[in-house]
Amino acid sequence: MQFIDPHVHMVSRTTDDYEAMRAAGVVALIEPAFWLGQPRTAIGSFRDYFSTLIGWERFRSSQFGIRHYCTMGLNSKEANNEELAEQVMELLPLYATKEGVVAIGEIGYDDQTAAEDKYFRLQIDLAKELDLPILIHTPHRDKKNGTYRSMDVLEEHGCDPTKVIIDHCNEETAQEVLDRGYWTAFTIYPGTKMGNARMVDLMKHYGPERIIVDSSADWGISDPLSVPKTAALMLERGIPEADVRQVTYQNALTAYGQSGQMKESDWLDAPDIDRDQLFSGNSVLRNGRKTTSADNIIEN
């Protein structure tokens, strides 16, 4: 099967991860702009990070046969540094229109402060101005209120819920998010069996409509194979392949494809791996090493 991981922070991952993802069937991924584990102190750090997302990381991914897309935004944690946040807001229009930028995100709330609220709203306006989908990060603490409040603000700004992906949903928030018409995304964190098993139960309960599965793999303990592993467990537990495909591929494509920046033909019509892009100097694929594709590296 082919998969899309619509939320994964590849700047923190190794080439082993890229090879494993490709071998497991991941054909495209989306890398949301987020924070780096520690706060940035200068606007240049944001600029270089944004440039990496649209340039170097996109190239690095292509060398492993995976199409790379990203979202652009000021994350909620760093919105609390208002002096820097103002400068990031000036930078964003420059990056939000680049090739492969499929949404404004991930934005929303962390501590639910006034500053977070301010920059959340400004970025919703930017997304509307540029007619881009929005990726919402829902907070880890006080999740239920943070999630509902995010949707209230989106509706106050007149956003169409079919252009918004609400991420990091769980058993407690899913029903409300679905009822209000949003794309409802779940991040599968390891210990994977527990995460995967929960997702299978959710699928059995809600079915595949508007449900999206992602890994959110980053610099912490996380698994870049969460999407294919979850798909494997779903199949094993009797969920129809068409439904599995919908939540691990098609829904993400439909939701983010609304940007006009992501089309299935980007990977279906692409050469398997851009061979003329291989080189043996100071690059990603050193010494003319070929990428491998194992038959099956999925184990639950």
Added chain:
Amino acid sequence: MNGTIHHILQRHLSPEGNRWLEGKLSTIEDQAKPRTFYLAFGACPRFLGKQDIRFSEAEYSSFNAVYPNFAATPWSTDELGRILLMCALPHAENQSILDELFVSADYRELMALYKGLYFLGNAQEFTSRAREGLRTNMVGVFDAIALENPFPAQYLSEEAWNQMVLKAMFMQRPMHRIYRIADRKNQPLAEMFLDYAEERRSAHRPVSPELWRFVEGFVGERALGALQQTVTEGNDLERQAGLKVLVTSDYPPARDWLAGSGHATDDLPSWNAIGRRQAERMV
């Protein structure tokens, strides 16, 4: 020279594309506001499309008058649109406005920017920018500067040119596609390539037959030894390359060795033919 691009591009754009581009060009020509330029530059694929343009022979000859080697690479609608926007910036300001774009550009934008530099009226002011661009590890961006582009041959110093050519060899790029490669051969470059050949042989790694074209015209004692090894131990392409260098050399020991070796030296392929055959084998 942007009159030529403008005139020809108009014929290949849709009516809506033309209207959009004309609007942006006149706004920028009235007043070069960075934000207007950046947004228009970014939006070119959306409004002009990304398809490669099929030019007529007459169009190619017009282009070749302002941009040598224009016919050697494909050009897309968004790419030429972007270049036209670059050319619309006043020379007094284009460096500062483009510097900002160079550091925030995406992959496709970078390729358009570097392919477009030669079209700028003050192109020579962008020499250090081109050098900076050559430090990239993104192959498409490197190729946009190093291959078929007339900018490096025209504007890079010998030192910068040599670094570019060496890096192209390291990256296994098709050397024959570097524009005016024969005209800019030089002694220090020949020496560096001889070092590189020794390094590769010590590591038991193959030496590209294209390397020897940089040694042609600079054969001395050291080069002769390396060439003898290439002719006696190399594959067919390497042998042909080695012989080509020896046959054109006026270094007496080279001539003597060649005469005594009994190798046939008529019908040797051109350097570009050797490069093309080598590129085919690399795929």
